Amino acid sequence: MRSIVLAGALFAGLTILLMLIPRVRPRRTGRSIFFPFCVALALLPLYALLYAAVPADFLPVPNSWMESRTVVDFCNGICLYLLLAVGLNDLLIAAVSQPFSTDVLMVYRRAGRSGAGADDVVRGCTRGTDSGRHLERRLHHLLSHGYLRAKEDGGLVATPKGLRLAGLIGLLCRFTVTSAVEDESRSKRTCFSA
Amino acid sequence: MLLGIALAFLMAPLPVLVSPRFRGIAGGSGFVSRGMAHLALLPVYLAAYGFVAAGLRRVGYDGAWSPMPVGLVNGLLLYLLLFTVFEAVLGKVDRSVSFRILRLVAAAPAQTVALSRVRDAFDEEKLIRRRVELLHAHRYVERHNGSSALTAKGRVAAGVLVALRRLFPY
Numbered sequence: 001m002r003s004i005v006l007a008g009a010l011f012a013g014l015t016i017l018l019m020l021i022p023r024v025r026p027r028r029t030g031r032s033i034f035f036p037f038c039v040a041l042a043l044l045p046l047y048a049l050l051y052a053a054v055p056a057d058f059l060p061v062p063n064s065w066m067e068s069r070t071v072v073d074f075c076n077g078i079c080l081y082l083l084l085a086v087g088l089n090d091l092l093i094a095a096v097s098q099p100f101s102t103d104v105l106m107v108y109r110r111a112g113r114s115g116a117g118a119d120d121v122v123r124g125c126t127r128g129t130d131s132g133r134h135l136e137r138r139l140h141h142l143l144s145h146g147y148l149r150a151k152e153d154g155g156l157v158a159t160p161k162g163l164r165l166a167g168l169i170g171l172l173c174r175f176t177v178t179s180a181v182e183d184e185s186r187s188k189r190t191c192f193s194a
Numbered sequence: 195m196l197l198g199i200a201l202a203f204l205m206a207p208l209p210v211l212v213s214p215r216f217r218g219i220a221g222g223s224g225f226v227s228r229g230m231a232h233l234a235l236l237p238v239y240l241a242a243y244g245f246v247a248a249g250l251r252r253v254g255y256d257g258a259w260s261p262m263p264v265g266l267v268n269g270l271l272l273y274l275l276l277f278t279v280f281e282a283v284l285g286k287v288d289r290s291v292s293f294r295i296l297r298l299v300a301a302a303p304a305q306t307v308a309l310s311r312v313r314d315a316f317d318e319e320k321l322i323r324r325r326v327e328l329l330h331a332h333r334y335v336e337r338h339n340g341s342s343a344l345t346a347k348g349r350v351a352a353g354v355l356v357a358l359r360r361l362f363p364y
Contacts, residue, residue: 115343
């Protein structure tokens with residue numbers, strides 16, 4: 001019981017901290033998409049300190065509700081806290097890292113009740129440029145993190161690290177449910193063939 | 195407590211395995227399919243907990259695996275939260291353009307493709323139009339006299355996203 005309460009309290013603290021960090025220390029360049037999870041990991045020692053400081057019977061609950069084995073209870077709190085942090089990180093990636101769907105939704109929101117045509121959405125998402133802002137950002141990410149390597153003739157080569165990740169993605173594709181609309185446009189090809 | 199924890203970790207992968215079966219009901223959405231599968235198998239988790247707990251009581255076992263009320267609630271919480279881990283990984287596999295680029299290059303002869311081929315395959319306009327179709331298919335947007343506007347569901351989703359961006363301005 002102690003671990004559940006402490007994990008919940010620490011997660012609440014993490015959420016508040018993640019709201020405060022960009023206000024206290026704003027940065028011009030974007031942080032890593034895993035930044036929230038890294039902050040969560042950095043707070044783990046605090047969980048250990050709190051667990052050691054708070055007595056096991058601090059809540060007025062029956063003894064049968066208390067886990068008698070400290071190791072089990074302690075590890076349970078870490079699991080709960082990390083799972084909550086993964087959920088928050090995933091939510092923030094969806095909301096903040098500007099995936100296509102989010103950008104499209106924002107264009108419709110700005111258009112209001114009068115609505116927007118598909119061409120307006122394309123213009124809104126590309127900011128009127130045809131430079132492929134989203135694609136360039138993703139290519140830059142793949143190149144800078146060593147998944148792809150640029151050749152002198154303008155080609156792209158998958159690095160061993162990239163090949164390992166591609167193999168893993170191929171394996172995980174078996175358990176995904178790709179969208180019906182996307183499937184149609186892919187003409188029933190394999191999971192990621194373009 | 196250990197019983198709930200162990201069962202949560204053992205049973206949480208099952209919904210991922212059966213989630214493709216929910217595709218029709220979920221309108222093709224990977225996120226909804228996995229969520230529905232996770233919730234649909236919740237009674238199986240409860241039944242498994244009850245079955246094992248009854249077995250442990252019958253043999254008079256009083257060790258780390260012995261059941262307790264908080265153990266069941268805690269196990270349920272873990273089971274539900276494990277969904278976020280699967281979603282964090284499989285959601286990206288479902289939707290990530292970066293992953294698709296990587297797969298395209300890795301599947302090419304000599305694992306090499308021209309940049310122009312990647313630009314053709316992942317033409318931004320096509321990708322945006324495909325997302326517009328998806329938003330229509332999942333009823334976030336509906337057509338009115340040649341243009342499209344957010345539905346009530348879409349307005350809620352957009353409002354949540356705006357609120358999140360304000361709360362977490364990264």
